[in-house]
Amino acid sequence: MSRVAVLGLGAMGSRMAARLLKAGHSVTVWNRSAGPADALVESGAVSAPTPRAAAAGCELVITMVYDDAASEAVWLAPDTGALAGLEKGCVGIECSTVSLRHVLRLHDLAQERDLAFLDAPVAGSRPQAEAGELVFMAGGRVDVLETVGAVFLDLGRSAFHAGGPGAGALVKLMVNALLAAQTATLAELLGLAARSGADTATALEIIGATAVASPAIVSGGRAMLAGTFAPAAPVDLIAKDLALALRAGRDVGARLPMVAAGGAVFGTANAAGFGGDNLTGVVKLYRNPVPAG
Incomplete structure (x- = not known):
């Protein structure tokens, strides 16, 4: 050993x-x-x-x-x-x-x-x-x-x-940026469903049965609907990582508009006091929490 x-x-x-x-x-x-x-x-x-x-x-x-x-x-x-x-x-x-x-x-x-x-x-x-x-x-x-x-x-x-050197750090920022983009998008779409009078749990179940849904999105959506936000990957950490990805992009002249959009969402959630919540806590920006049904 x-x-x-x-x-x-x-x-x-x-x-x-x-x-x-x-x-x-x-x-x-x-x-x-x-x-x-x-x-x-x-x-x-x-x-x-x-x-x-x-x-x-x-x-x-x-x-x-x-x-x-x-x-x-x-x-x-x-x-x-x-x-x-x-x-x-x-x-x-x-x-x-x-x-x-x-x-x-x-x-x-x-x-x-x-x-x-x-x-x-x-x-x-x-x-x-x-x-x-x-x-x-x-x-x-x-x-x-x-x-x-x-x-x-x-x-x-x-x-x-x-x-x-640096390749691992770069791929990790890519992974977290992709997770953040999916989570932020699902949060606002569940907000849309709730405000439209749709059954959010049914909507999530249908999305989860399609090829577009990752396991992280399905489990994250369930946590959003249940209103459980115990931190695993907290909002403030995700906001920090998106800022790092944007800096990496600036250093090489890469355009990252989706990363910038995700950074704005998580930055807003952090400023709103949700920084200690799991990243799924961004759903609070759209309805607190989005109810099932």
Whole structure:
């Protein structure tokens, strides 16, 4: 089994660390606040005082944090950053959903130190992290992915090589943008159905029986109708990710009008106070909640 450090013990990182412990890996953890580490330490993890200390002696260092600023602090802080603590043969892995620009910088800095590095964000949220059903999309050298593939499969059901540095980060932004566009569109259409006097549950059932409906849309629609918005992928995170996708588009001159439209919807929902809701909470913009029947 491998010696793994997990840096960032939020909703995803804590569940990933727990999966690694169950799989028999030696796990060191770090979090900005100490509390989230307690249950993991009780299960056999070692808590480190800094990211650099956590990285020492590990074969893999996985980071799962909120945004670019948090990732930069974890990897690059002058006295405590993990990158300086990586030893030869250790693989640094950025699993957070962060900007393409930031990921490419991390790859460059790792290469300067002759260190192996992957950007490997995941598809899936809290239930998938608990069940080991995450999908990894990795950017970087394929031989580096091959060295850590077995650990990824202890955390998820598949690990794809998306391409060179930054490819994993880019595909993750594409995945989240597509999910956001579908969710926002369904929310406004259910609002239309409700205001038109239609049976929204029947409308959703019919849509779900067609080829246009993804599993995420069917389950998301049911949550909208039930008015259950416990966060798995919260509105504020989706708004953040859409902004990252738009920035990536600006950097290469790509037009992203649909992403911009989705960003406006989720930005409005966030500003309206729905940021902590699951992304399906955007339905509150159209009727709060859209009733079934």
